[in-house]
Amino acid sequence: MICRIVDIMNIDIFRRIGIVGSGRVARALALGLKPASHEPPLLWGRSPEQLAEAERQVDGIETTPTLGALFQTCNAIAIAVADDAIAGIVTALAIAASTTEASPFVFHVSGRSGAALLAPLHDAGWTTAAIHPAMTFTGDPAGEVARMAGARFAVTGSSADAAVQARQIVALLGGVAVEIPEERRALYHAALCHASNHLVTLLADAAQALEHAGVDAPRALLAPLVQAALDNSLDRGFGALSGPLLRGDVQTIRDHVAALAAHDPDLVAAYRAMAVATIDRLEHEGARPDAALRRALDSSGAVP
Numbered sequence: 001m002i003c004r005i006v007d008i009m010n011i012d013i014f015r016r017i018g019i020v021g022s023g024r025v026a027r028a029l030a031l032g033l034k035p036a037s038h039e040p041p042l043l044w045g046r047s048p049e050q051l052a053e054a055e056r057q058v059d060g061i062e063t064t065p066t067l068g069a070l071f072q073t074c075n076a077i078a079i080a081v082a083d084d085a086i087a088g089i090v091t092a093l094a095i096a097a098s099t100t101e102a103s104p105f106v107f108h109v110s111g112r113s114g115a116a117l118l119a120p121l122h123d124a125g126w127t128t129a130a131i132h133p134a135m136t137f138t139g140d141p142a143g144e145v146a147r148m149a150g151a152r153f154a155v156t157g158s159s160a161d162a163a164v165q166a167r168q169i170v171a172l173l174g175g176v177a178v179e180i181p182e183e184r185r186a187l188y189h190a191a192l193c194h195a196s197n198h199l200v201t202l203l204a205d206a207a208q209a210l211e212h213a214g215v216d217a218p219r220a221l222l223a224p225l226v227q228a229a230l231d232n233s234l235d236r237g238f239g240a241l242s243g244p245l246l247r248g249d250v251q252t253i254r255d256h257v258a259a260l261a262a263h264d265p266d267l268v269a270a271y272r273a274m275a276v277a278t279i280d281r282l283e284h285e286g287a288r289p290d291a292a293l294r295r296a297l298d299s300s301g302a303v304p
Helices: 026-035 050-056 068-073 082-095 116-124 143-149 159-172 182-210 219-240 251-261 265-284 291-297
Strands: 002-006 017-020 042-043 078-079 105-108 125-134 152-157 178-181
Touching: 017 026, 017 068, 026 050, 026 078, 026 143, 026 159, 042 050, 042 068, 068 082, 078 082, 078 159, 082 116, 105 116, 105 159, 116 125, 125 159, 152 159, 152 182, 159 178, 182 219, 182 251, 182 265, 251 265, 251 291, 265 291
Parallel strands: 017 042, 017 078, 078 105, 105 125, 152 178
Antiparallel strands: 002 178, 125 152
16 A cells, blocks of 8 residues: 555653744644644744734744744754745755754654655665645644644655654644655655646636636536535546536537637637546546547547
8 A cells, every 4th residue: 555544652752842934834834833832833934924923913922033043942943934945945944954962753744755855864864754734734723733633644764664654744743644655755746746736627627618618607506516416426436527527418528629619719628638537537437438438628639
């Protein structure tokens, strides 16, 4: 198995938890991990304004203007910044690591990368890991702490001990750790983005087409249908599929493509791509969809 759900017991409390970052994820982590930190969680970020806002929004935390204060006083440090900014933070911490004997546990919360991104710190003797919460953050720390309880977290440790400490962090947040090998992190993250980010695009496109069809409140119309499809999909997988592709309604698909081409041409390519992917999945599952369905979707006539 690529992923394995693990549990953690006998949780320890950290002397102090430091967080690099002051945005949505950083604030949620600060609030969620505050009970596990003997001293108030300490935040550092590049924006003094955001740090001040974090202090106003999350009670019982402190901020610092210097990154060095984190590794000097904290024995656990979370890096909660944009993906592309992590490498620069790691470089700065690695330079600092060469001047101190401190060896905190350091983890980042990026989905796309594993513990290898923290190699300079690992080489300096620090324990490192990647811990990614598989959820979205909207800027409501209290609500996000509640949602993290029971959520899955992708864990990749640089060592067995690092993996144990990573699972401890997840347990402190009330989550469930799922181990992802270093070499599969990009695949893991692609799957999450395909499911969540592309869903947002799909629904925006569908709402736009409904507006072109004269619907005043397209999201209200979509909500019961999409919620039922989501619930059924999570419960039954691909067995939840319904609609004209499953039934083999070739003329319906032709009508869809023609209507979209006439009234919402920007959506045609995405509709075709998802319909072809659905036919491919049907075939993979052992069904034998009518070949005319592919021809109905092919704009060039190249499909025989």
